[in-house]
Amino acid sequence: xxxxxxxxxxxxxxxxxxxxxxxxxxxxxxxxxxxxxxxxxxxxxxxxxxxxxxxxxxxxxxxxxxxxxxxxxxxxxxxxxxxxxxxxxxxxxxxxxxxxxxxxxxxxxxxxxxxxxxxxxxxxxxxxxxxxxxxxxxxxxxxxxxxxxxxxxxxxxxxxxxxxxxxxxxxxxxxxxx
Amino acid sequence: xxxxxxxxxxxxxxxxxxxxxxxxxxxxxxxxxxxxxxxxxxxxxxxxxxxxxxxxxxxxxxxxxxxxxxxxxxxxxxxxxxxxxxxxxxxxxxxxxxxxxxxxxxxxxxxxxxxxxxxxxxxxxxxxxxxxxxxxxxxxxxxxxxxxxxxxxxxxxxxxxxxxxxxxxxxxxxxxxxxxxxxxxxxxxxxxxxxxxxxxxxxxxxxxxxxxxxxxxxxxxxxxxxxxxxxxxxxxxxxxxxxxxxxxxxxxxxxxxxxxxxxxxxxxx
Numbered sequence: 122x123x124x125x126x127x128x129x130x131x132x133x134x135x136x137x138x139x140x141x142x143x144x145x146x147x148x149x150x151x152x153x154x155x156x157x158x159x160x161x162x163x164x165x166x167x168x169x170x171x172x173x174x175x176x177x178x179x180x181x182x183x184x185x186x187x188x189x190x191x192x193x194x195x196x197x198x199x200x201x202x203x204x205x206x207x208x209x210x211x212x213x214x215x216x217x218x219x220x221x222x223x224x225x226x227x228x229x230x231x232x233x234x235x236x237x238x239x240x241x242x243x244x245x246x247x248x249x250x251x252x253x254x255x256x257x258x259x260x261x262x263x264x265x266x267x268x269x270x271x272x273x274x275x276x277x278x279x280x281x282x283x284x285x286x287x288x289x290x291x292x293x294x295x296x297x298x299x
Numbered sequence: 300x301x302x303x304x305x306x307x308x309x310x311x312x313x314x315x316x317x318x319x320x321x322x323x324x325x326x327x328x329x330x331x332x333x334x335x336x337x338x339x340x341x342x343x344x345x346x347x348x349x350x351x352x353x354x355x356x357x358x359x360x361x362x363x364x365x366x367x368x369x370x371x372x373x374x375x376x377x378x379x380x381x382x383x384x385x386x387x388x389x390x391x392x393x394x395x396x397x398x399x400x401x402x403x404x405x406x407x408x409x410x411x412x413x414x415x416x417x418x419x420x421x422x423x424x425x426x427x428x429x430x431x432x433x434x435x436x437x438x439x440x441x442x443x444x445x446x447x448x449x450x451x452x453x454x455x456x457x458x459x460x461x462x463x464x465x466x467x468x469x470x471x472x473x474x475x476x477x478x479x480x481x482x483x484x485x486x487x488x489x490x491x492x493x494x495x496x497x498x499x500x501x502x503x504x505x506x507x508x509x510x511x512x513x514x515x516x517x518x519x520x521x522x523x524x525x526x527x528x529x530x531x532x533x534x535x536x537x538x539x540x541x542x543x544x545x546x547x548x549x550x551x552x553x554x555x556x557x558x559x560x561x562x563x564x565x566x567x568x
Contacts, residue, residue: 189349190303192356206475210301211375244521249511250353253498256513256521257349260487263523 164201164218164230164268165299167209173199173296174211175288178276184236185243185251188258188267199292203233203266205299216296218270223295229271236262236269270295303346304361305374306336310345310440313433314399316488317348318471318481319426322395325403327437329370331382332400340374342366345440347433348491350498352510399430412438413451420454425463425489431455432492436499445504449547452500455493456539460532462525463489487523494520497539506546509539 168174174195182196202208205215223230231239237259244255261267272288279287306312307320311328314320315336324336333339342365346354365372371380385404390396409415416438419431435455439448463486470481494512501509513520515535519528547553 189354190357191349191354193360194301194304194357204475206473241521245518249514253349253353253511253513257491259521260491260523264484 161220162203164203164220165205165208166199166201166216166218166296167205167211167213168216169212170214172289173216173292175285175292176272178272178274178284178288179281183243183251183254184231184239184269185247185255185258187269188236188240188262189254191254197272198231199270199272200265201230201268201270203268207265208267215299217299219295219297223270226273226295228273228295231269231271233262233266233268236267301374302337303348304340304344304357306333306339306341306344306371308344308347309340310347310433310437311343312336313430313437314397314403314426316429316485316492318473318484318488319429319465319469320397320399321468321471322397323400325385325400326371327403327406329382330384330407331371332385333371334380334383335373338374339371339380340365341371342368345436347429347436347495348488350495350502350510351440352499352502399426403430413447416451417454420458423461423464425465425485426469428458428461428463429489429492431458432489432496436496439499439503443503445500446550446552448500448503449543449552452496453540453543455496456536456543459493459497459536459539460529462486462529486525490520490525490528500543504543504546506542508542512539 166173176197176199177193177195178197180193180196182192182198184198186192187196187198187200200208200210201218205217209215218230220230240255240259240262244252244259247255274288274291276284276287302308302317306324306326307315307317309326311326312324312333313327315324320336324333325331326333326341328343329341340361342362344358344361345351346358351358365377368377368379370382372378373380385400387401387404390401406412406415416431416434419427419434422428432455435448435451438451439445442448445452465482465485467478470478470485472478472481497509497512501507501512508515512535515538516528516531519531544553
């Protein structure tokens with residue numbers, strides 16, 4: 122039924138798209154159960170009035186590296202929060218992510234609980250440096266009630282020097298000012 | 300998480316963290332008062348929250364971003380901030396005296412520096428504990444050797460399981476948080492700063508068990524379970540003390556004759 126095992130919508134419930142994450146038998150049921158039973162919740166982000174700060178789509182950071190900013194200020198992810206007061210790194214204009222639009226374009230919203238679950242796994246199973254970062258990342262993401270958007274843009278035709286500007290324009294349709 | 304790259308999270312501003320120390324800070328690197336520590340940075344940032352060797356890439360990127368500034372800079376606007384020397388008269392006139400900032404402003408008047416750092420150990424005040432661990436890391440970083448630092452790190456390790464206490468005036472309470480939330484966060488700021496001191500010592504000395512000290516805490520740290528972590532730290536305190544002393548003795552630097560002053564003392568400022 123599902124030929125592309127990386128990103129396949131299985132079901133939509135209360136506008137939450139659930140994706141099959143590939144062959145992970147030990148975690149699959151647990152993750153499925155978590156996502157299906159996650160009520161529809163809104164995520165927010167404070168940013169500049171001009172728009173949401175673009176991710177750096179050319180980077181490949183882990184969740185933990187992104188949360189603690191271990192490899193720089195920008196990664197391929199965009200941080201969001203369940204609490205509209207918690208994330209205001211780049212400005213004080215509050216944006217709400219449009220979950221349906223994200224789902225329609227197959228971008229992945231990493232729910233807060235799933236982010237914590239993944240960080241806890243890394244804190245026990247990763248290499249030494251990865252574990253050290255993940256432990257602090259658990260603390261920060263708990264405090265910020267943080268979730269992430271993992272963007273699935275096709276950037277193959279975009280010049281590297283234009284990537285940030287291009288991403289900034291693309292992100293506009295996924296957020297609204299509140 | 301921009302504040303992770305601000306003076307609040309830098310070891311050169313020893314007396315503050317993301318949730319500890321209101322008002323102005325004091326930078327030992329630039330010998331300057333920092334009026335808005337959460338909005339200020341510079342290219343010499345050395346993060347408090349994690350050992351340097353696990354966030355090295357971010358620190359290098361940050362240094363490159365602010366390389367064109369000689370001193371303090373506004374983190375958002377990237378405008379240079381003029382250095383502001385500490386004035387005891389000024390703080391009394393404006394009634395903004397802060398004992399930790401005042402103490403740090405005297406750092407370069409005391410020689411040798413390690414005496415100043417050692418004198419800060421002891422006590423349960425969380426802000427003082429944060430300051431102590433940041434000063435030890437700074438001393439180690441400046442000397443770039445473990446030889447002059449093992450005694451200083453031993454004193455951090457002796458306090459590693461002590462619960463830090465905070466008065467309300469020390470806490471930075473964010474929007475939507477209670478004072479209890481801030482107190483909890485402040486405790487973790489101190490715990491992580493102390494453990495990072497041990498890890499950076501492990502890096503300088505090449506003692507792997509200390510470098511990856513977080514791996515020995517049996518999950519209590521990742522669960523943020525303070526009672527369990529405190530118990531783990533009490534056990535590890537003895538082990539880490541032994542590791543530091545044994546290593547120093549093996550390298551023939553554990554209180555060598557004829558005097559007991561740490562070799563490699565940093566030059567006077």
